[in-house]
Amino acid sequence: MSTYIEEKRKVTSHILWEMKQRGEKISMLTAYDYSMARIIDQAGIDCILIGDSASNTMAGNATTLPITLDQMIYHAKCVVQGVENVFVIADMPFGTCSGDPLKSLSSAIRMMKETGVNAIKIEGGKEIQEDIRKIIDAGIPVMAHLGLMPQSINKYGTYGVRAKDEKEAKKLIEDCLLMEELGCFGILLEKIPASLASIISRKIKIPTIGIGAGNGADGQVLVIQDAMGMNKNFAPKFVRRYADLESTMREATLNYIQDVKTSSFPNESESYK
Ligand SMILES: Nc1nc(=O)c2c([nH]1)NC[C@@H]1CN(c3ccc(C(=O)N[C@@H](CCC(=O)O)C(=O)O)cc3)CN21
Numbered sequence: 001m002s003t004y005i006e007e008k009r010k011v012t013s014h015i016l017w018e019m020k021q022r023g024e025k026i027s028m029l030t031a032y033d034y035s036m037a038r039i040i041d042q043a044g045i046d047c048i049l050i051g052d053s054a055s056n057t058m059a060g061n062a063t064t065l066p067i068t069l070d071q072m073i074y075h076a077k078c079v080v081q082g083v084e085n086v087f088v089i090a091d092m093p094f095g096t097c098s099g100d101p102l103k104s105l106s107s108a109i110r111m112m113k114e115t116g117v118n119a120i121k122i123e124g125g126k127e128i129q130e131d132i133r134k135i136i137d138a139g140i141p142v143m144a145h146l147g148l149m150p151q152s153i154n155k156y157g158t159y160g161v162r163a164k165d166e167k168e169a170k171k172l173i174e175d176c177l178l179m180e181e182l183g184c185f186g187i188l189l190e191k192i193p194a195s196l197a198s199i200i201s202r203k204i205k206i207p208t209i210g211i212g213a214g215n216g217a218d219g220q221v222l223v224i225q226d227a228m229g230m231n232k233n234f235a236p237k238f239v240r241r242y243a244d245l246e247s248t249m250r251e252a253t254l255n256y257i258q259d260v261k262t263s264s265f266p267n268e269s270e271s272y273k
C-alpha cells in the first residue's frame with residue numbers, strides 16, 4: 001500500500017547523482033507554500049528546498065533559529081501539495097539534529113512521515129556524524145549543509161565568508177569527505193570561496209549545491225524571495241534577481257486601491273445579475 005503522496009511523485013536522490021554524472025547543472029530554489037512550489041515545479045526546476053529561511057521570509061524573524069519542527073512540517077506539507085514531479089528536500093530546523101542521535105532520528109522520521117518530502121538537509125559535519133549515520137541507516141536520504149551555517153550564527157557572530165583560511169578549508173574538505181562516506185546524497189556549500197567549492201566538487205562523487213560558492217558547484221540554490229525580487233533589502237552579492245515582484249505587486253496593489261476608491265472595481269461584468 002502506498003499513500004497518495006508517494007503515488008504522485010516517484011523521484012529519488014539518484015536523479016541528482018545522475019545529473020552530476022552527466023555534467024548537467026542542478027537548479028534548486030526554495031519554496032514554502034503550495035502556490036510558489038507549483039509555479040517553479042511547472043517551470044521545470046530540478047529540486048525544491050523547504051528552507052528554514054522560512055523563519056526569515058515567512059515569519060519575519062531576524063535569524064533561522066526560532067522556527068520549530070512543527071512549523072517546518074507545515075511548510076513542507078504545503079510545498080508537497082503543489083508539486084508533481086520535482087525532488088523535494090526539507091531543512092531540519094535548529095536544535096532537532098544536534099548531537100542526540102535518537103532525538104535526531106525521531107525528528108527526521110516525523111518530517112518524512114508527516115510531509116512526503118523526499119529527503120532532509122542538516123547543518124553540520126563531523127560533530128553530528130552519529131546523528132547523520134542513524135538517520136541514513138533508517139532509510140532517510142540526507143543532504144549535509146556546510147560552510148556558512150546560519151543556525152550557528154550565535155557561535156560565529158557574522159554571515160561572512162567561511163573557510164577562507166587554510167585550517168578551516170582543510171576541515172571543510174575533511175567534513176565533505178566524511179559526509180560522502182557516511183552516505184549523504186549531496187552537500188550544500190554556503191558562502192565559501194569559489195576555488196574551494198570547485199576543489200570539493202571535483203573531489204567527491206556526490207553532487208554539491210552552492211549558494212555564494214561560485215560557479216564550480218554541481219548546482220545552485222537561491223531563496224525564492226531573493227531571486228524574484230520580493231526581498232530587496234537582502235542583497236548580498238551572491239544573489240541574482242530574476243524578477244522585480246516587489247515593484248510589480250506594489251504597483252498592482254496601488255491600482256487595486258485606486259479602482260476600489262473610485263468605484264471602478266467591480267464593473268458590471270465582474271458582478272452578478
Ligand atoms: N532571504 C534569505 N536569503 C538567504 O539566502 C538566507 C536567508 N534568507 N535566511 C537564512 C540564510 C541566512 N543567509 C545569509 C545571511 C546573510 C548573508 C550575508 O552575506 N550577509 C551580509 C554580509 C555579512 C557579513 O559579511 O558579515 C550582506 O552582505 O548582506 C548571507 C547569507 C542565507 N540564508
Ligand SMILES: CC(C)C(=O)C(=O)O
Nearest residue numbers: 030051052053091211
Ligand atoms: C539558503 C539555503 C541553502 C537554506 O538552507 C535555506 O533556505 O534555509
Ligand SMILES: [Mg+2]
Nearest residue numbers: 051052053091
Ligand atoms: Mg537552511
